[in-house]
Every structure is written in structure tokens, then in C-alpha cells.
Amino acid sequence: MALGTSRSVALQGVDGVVIDVEADVSSGLPATRIIGLADTAVAQAEHRVRVAMGNSGLQYPDTRLTVNLAPTDLPKHGAMHDLAIAAAVLAAQGALSRSGARETVVLGELGLDGRVLPVPGVLPALLAARAGGRTRAVVPAANLAEARLVSGVDVAGVHDLAELIGRLGGDLGGVRRPPRDRGAPGGVLDPGGGTADVDPRVGWHEVPPDLATVRGQPEAVEALVVAAAGRHHLLLEGSPGAGKSLLAQTLPGILPPLDRDRALEATAVRSITSPGGVRGLVDRPPFEAPHHSLTMAALIGGGTGLRPGLVSLSAHGVLFLDEAPEFRSRVLDALRQCLETGTITLHRGGRQARLPADFQLVAAMNPCPCGRALEPDGSCSCTPAQRMRYTARLSGPLLDRIDLRVTVGRVRARDVLAADRAELDSARALRRVVAARRRAVDRLAPHGLDVNGRVPGAVLRGALRLGPATTATLDRALDHGLLSLRGYDRVLRAAWTLADLDEVDRPHAEHLARALRWRGVEAIA
Template sequence: MSLAVTLSRAQEGVAAPQVMVEVHLSGGLPGTHIVGLPEAAVREARDRVRVAIQNTAFEYPNRKVTVNLAPAELPKDGGRFDLAIALGILAAGGQVPREKLDECEFLGELALSGELRGVPGVLPALLRARARGRRVVVPRANAAEAALVADADVLVAGHLAEVCGWLRGAQELAAPAAVVQADDDGHVPDLIDVRGQLQARRALEIAAVGGHHLLLVGPPGTGKTMLAERLPGILPPLGESEALESCAVRSVAGQPVDPAHWRRRPFRAPHHTASAVALVGGGPQPRPGEISLAHNGVLFLDELPEFNRHVLEVLREPLESGRIVISRAARQATFPAQFQLVAAMNPCPCGYAGDGRQRCQCTPDQIQRYRARISGPLLDRIDLAVEVPRVPLAELAAPRGPHDEDSAIVRERVIRARQHGLMRAGRSNAEINTRELERDCALGPAERRWLEAALERLGLSARAYHRVLRVARSIADLDGGAPLLDRAHLAEALQYRRF
């Protein structure tokens, strides 16, 4: 029989749909034809595969070779199908047995020597194959990434000859080595380094409890970036499924995954010259952007008004939905984007408005235009805004006091407070829907009247009203998880909406 079938997986966002590689040998003029909507790199596989087979001491069929990548409507790109195509050709010609092909999936690009090269997007493919109960053979270059999926049936190989020897029963393929998790305490910036800034530290802790977005406003050199960099260190550690989701995005983007720190929360800080595509993702073959690389972590935008306004506006939808959909004429890709936004800005173009030590040189009109670079709808989606004033030099030089806590102490409080939200709704306070908000943010009659009057005076929107309640819920959780929100919780939440 001159027909053989092998299995592989394509890359479509963070999904990895299965691809059936059908190989048929027939009479006619010798040649190799690949069909099934292949991109240029896949069409070039016919030359890579032919030379790799010949350099592995196998015979390339002197017949017409037809390779079909099904389903035909799914675009295929990259060299990830090389190994599956080569094994299909060898099996169709009777040079390797077919018995193990039905139970395995194969990923890997072939060098002309037959060596297997790593490919991006292995982690999503392994997660899908694990759900189907299939074994996967991957290049040795992807072994560290493959080891993250602890209960997946994975084998690694470095050469086409090794895989063929395994199919023949002449040798065994090794499983990837187990991951050794490193201690992150010495690598993550610690909150103990921040002196003073009690209100900003408090806002940072509230943001960590509820997963709220945060805006830091202050003159240059007051510690805004320092505070933002320390938010991941006080967030609860990533669970296995969350960590795998974040690593899967990095894998699809072709970025290396550090197996020793794979559970560390992402922290992304793009420059203010970044384009909209760099921020949200895109390209002819859609790739994740910074907001997806920050999934389950922190996206820090320093000098917020210096970003192009169009770039900032594309953040509005993912801030609400937690995902980004990139549509192209031939395909559509969905990437997760459940990130915490921390932004920093100066109060004016020169940076010294309201600073007691240096005089501001800006006119009121310049200040208004500077702040108008950030739209109202975007600001409305930020839960907390806090001023970060200059710290007196005497306070910087003074010995540390009881308020100068390290990240480990604050993280313990954050984890305890988050447990209240997880027990109520199973997710953070920033993510609860309107029905859960009515249930979990109950107000007494007096508190409700007081809040309605305050919102009317401040002219806040309905979205702002819901966000105030969510922030107040996080403050109450820090206060022991009180079932009813009192006026102190509401007042503190309102003071963080002074944009």
C-alpha cells in the first residue's frame, strides 16, 4: 500500500488544531506536490525533506509524491510539518513501519542533514495532544518547554534517524528531563527598596488584591517605575494552568521559556514609541503583542501621555474583555490578554506641576493639552489613580521603619485577602460581573445614599460606579472580608478616582 498517514498540529493563535498529513506514492513523473493551503515555508518542505531523507541513508521515492495537509481550509505555515511529512513518505514507501504512527503526533523542522530543529508553538500543541491522550515526538531543542507539561506523553529526538530507529524498535527515545523550579525571591524586585510613599504602597496592595488597573502620577524620580516593577512580587503565585497559559503565549511568539522560572508572573514594559501592532499583536501571520505576553501578569506603560493616542485606544477592548481578536482576510486569531495595567505619567509636560521643590514652567493650556492625550474612556477603565510625590531627603536617609515592609509580608496579606474573593466568585474582584457585583458588594441604605450623592457630585459614569464598588470590595477584603461595605471602604475607593 502506497498511502500513509501521520499526525501533526498547526498554529492558530494559542490554539493548535490537528493536521492530518496524508502521503500517497503513485506512478507518473517523479516529483513532490504539497496541497492543503500551505504557506511558502511549507511548500519549501519538499526540498528540505528530500535532502534530509537522503542524508539519513534512506531512499527518496523515485515516484510521484502527493502530500495532503488536511483540513484544507486551515492555513499552514512554518517548518513544523517537516518531520511528519518525512515519516509519511518513508512509511508509504515501506521503509519504516506504520504501527506507531497512528498513536503519535510529530512536530519538528528538518535540517538538510536530517537534524531536528526546534519550532515555535510546541506548548499549545502539547496541551491539545494531552487532552486527546496522544503521544508527541518533538525536537530536543524544545525539550525544556515540553517538560513543563508534567503529565503529557512526550518523547524528544535530535535527528530523523533517531525517530526512524524508534519506529523500527531498534532504539528508545527519551522523555524530557523534569523541570527544577528555582527560588524567585532573589530575582524579583522587593518592595523593601521603596522608601516612604505610604499611599502609593497602599494603592499597590489594593491593586494586587483585586487585580485592579493602576495609574501613578508624579514628578520625575519619585519612584513610579520602582513601584510598578514591584507589583509582580506581591501578587499571588501563578497556578499551574495559569503559568502554562502564559508560557503558551511566549511559545507562540517564538520567545524562549525559562523552565527554572516558568511560574514567575510576566512583567512587560514596552517603550512609548511602540506601535499598535507591537502592543496588541498582528502581522500577516498573527502573532501576540505585549498585552498577550503580559497575560496573567503586569503591563507597565511608563510616560503614558507620550504613547500615540491611537495605540492607547486599542487597549480599551482588551481591558474589558481580557482577550484580543486579530482578524485578517485569510484567518482570525484570538490571544488571551488578562493583564493588570500599571501606567505612570508626569503631572505636566515639564513634570513639576505641584512639586514643592522645583517650579513648573508649563502654562495651564499646556497642562490641559498634555493630559488630554489620554482619553476619558481609557481613564474610566483605570480603577485607581494615586499621586506619587517627592520623598524628603531626610526620609530617604532615615532607618527603615515599621511601614517599610518587604514583598513577602505584603504578599501574605494579599493572598489572605484574595481568598475571600475566590471563595465568593472564584476569581478576582476586578473580574466579577454585574450580577456578582450586586451580590458581593452589598450596601446598607445609608451607604447607598451617600455613595449616590458622592458620584453625582463627582460626575462619574456607570462604569466608574461599578469600579468604585469593586475597589471598595478589595479594601474590605484587606480589612478581613466584611460582608457589607461601610462608608470608610467607599470613601477610600472614591479618593482613588481623582483623575
């Protein structure tokens, strides 16, 4: 009887737990059993490991083999555990150092020829390994760049079983190696013979349009800058062709890069959903723009392994819903918790996973089904009932969570022809946004915050309380029932951002009046 142990990581969402992979070789008829709440992909590892070892010149046990994945009450998913199972089997046979295998987290999928294939989820797995006190890891060579984003863990990349044996102190005598591919799976073939990096910016594989391409929308452009500076949620309403989608698409170009912690979290989410992992740190805010046929599961996540949905893929970035009323109402209302808490907790079969969902919502909509309700010629063909039903698809509680609601007017010929006029471009807008955020950080750092759009009401009405003369108009709107308390706080947040952009220490009454107007409420005398 011989026992070998290696380590792997079981992921639930972006969280993980280090697991023991135990292989016991005992006398009996040839048979392999994998136990420990393994899914189909893990159970099929027997065949991949057996054939890969045979094709590498290694002897697979010809007696009874039991592989246990502990803790046994934790679900194990995917082919990520292939290499750890192979390491445990080889350790049990004495083909490599048992202590080396036991102290090393081993991640990777095995090809039938012995190659080690890239797997998703390497970054969150190594973050979990580090949190569990593990300092050594072996990953597929194609995932090495991703793995090295985690500091404090000594990571080695391997191409095949032979390299794994060498890394873990085994004897390479008689071990065969498969031919080396010039391009690793999941990568882009580099003419120089390696695997070229792909653009790591999530959901945005082209340079965003420059803000200067937007014509004739000064109010909407300024609202976009305010949204970027304070991470405020934004609703753009206007006629078809007015430029709502273009405005939203320019937003990533005026958002500052992510800090290290947010970039790691955004990269970890992308790592789980990318078949071959990621090629670099996602240090730019993600941008996701789904079609209105989006399902609930695709939005919030779920399924095997509690995979992230779009609310998590757009975390620390932008979720853009074009033609927002065309989305299913229950799908839209599922955003309400995320907009309040910045996280989402998925529950499936007694299991749960907490995923990031701190995105910035930008929604665009027409004013009515025909889209001409705002036209001055009265050409709208919709009845009042049709307009009401259309706008009611965005529920009141959802709208109450949106800070800025801006009407985007139709562009006129004089705006198109004014090509020589100095427009606000993305570079200048970004400088304004960065300066405003610095002012916000200086003010909010004692409260553990860095943007106005996430300041809780207790802070707004406490340490950042404004005088009654400044808030008089806002107070009257609340008293008249034109604002909820949540809406009251969101107006205050937008007013602080307007003050930061104007480089003043505190909001003035005109800042609050403007923020109130952007919620569709006119000043009350």
C-alpha cells in the same frame, strides 16, 4: 502507488487543530508538491526533508511525491511540520510503521544533517492534540521538558531522524546519525554536557526590587498592595524621579504564583513567541514594560499565524506603560476592549484567533510636559493648554477603566535618611496580598471568580450589594455625574479589596470613601 499518513498541529494564536499529513508516492517524473494552504516555510520543507533523508542514509522518493496537509482550508505555518512530512514520506515507503505514524502527532524542524531542531508552539500544539483525542506525540528532544507539561499525552523526544524511525517502529539498518550537539539550539550550554534551564519567568529575568527600597511613599505603596490584592488597574502620576517606575517594578514581587490553568496559558503564549520554545512552566505573573514607540501590531498581535502581542504576553501578569502619554493615542485606546473582557480576538483575511489578554495595567505619567506641575515652588513652565493636551492623551474611556489613580509625591531628604525605619517589604506585602485573596476566593467562589478586580457589576449590585447608608457617598457621586456606572462598579471592587486587607467581612463607608478618593473624586456632602 503508496500512501503514508502522520499527524501534526496547525496553530492559530494559542489554539490549534490536529491535521493529517498525507504523503503519496506514485509513478511519474521526480517532483514534489506540498498542498493544503502551506506558507513559504512549509513549502520549503521539501528541500529540508530531501537533504536530511539523504544525509541520514535514507532514500528520498525518485518519482512523483504529493504531500497534502488536511484540512486544506486551514493555513499551515512554519517549520514545525517538517518532521511530520518526513514521517509520512517514510511511512509511504514502508521505512517505518504506517499505523505508528498515523496514530502519532509529530512535531519538529529538520536540519540538513538529519537533526531534529526545536520549534515554538509545542505546548499549545500538544494541548490541542489532547483536546483532539490524541494520546501519543513525538517532539524535538530540546522541547521535551515543555511537552511534558501536558498531562494525558505520552510524549517522546527525538534528536534526529534515526530516533524518529526507531520510535515509530522502523528498521534502523543503514541509517546514519549526525554528531550529537552538547547544547540544543535555543538553550543555554550546561558545563555538564546538557542544556541548562533558563529562567522561565516571562519578561522578568532578574529578581524584582524589594518594596522596602521605596522611600517616602506610604500612600502609593498601600495602593500598590491594594492593586496586587484585587488585580486592580493602577495609574501613578507624579514628578520625574518620584519613584513611579520603581513602584511598578516591585509589583511582580508581591503577586502570588499563578495557578495551574493560568500558568499553562501564560506558558503557551510564551511558547509561540519563543524561537526554541520554553524551558519550564511560567508560574510567576509575567511582567512586560514596552518602550513608548510601541506599534499597534506589537501590542495586540497579528501577522503570520496571528501571533500574540504584548497584551497576550502579559496575560495573568502586569503590563507596565511608563511615560504613558508618550504612547500613541490609538495604541492606548486599543487596550480598552482587553481591560473589559480579558481577551482579544484577531481577524486577518477571513481567519480569526482568540487570545488571552487578562493583564493588570499599571501606567505611570508626569503631571505635565515639563514634569513640575506638582512642585510647590510654582516652577512649572507649562501653560494650562499644554497641560490639558498632555493629560488628554489618555482618553476618558481609558481612564474610566483604571481602578486606582494615585499621586506620587516627591521624596524629601527626611525620607531618604530614615534608613533605619521599618518599611513594608515584599515578603510582608505578599503575605497580606495572599491573605486578602483567600478571603476574596471564599466569597467569590460561588460566582466562579477569585479576585475582586474581575467581579461584574451584576454581582456587585446583586449578591454583594451594600446597604444605602454605606454607599451614600458613592451614590451622590454617581448622581452628580462625577462617576460613570463603570466607575461606580470599580470603586466598589476596590472597596471590597480594602475590606479584605483590613480583614473585615464587608466594606465600610470609609473603605468606599478611600476608593473614591483614589479615583480623583472627593466625598460629597
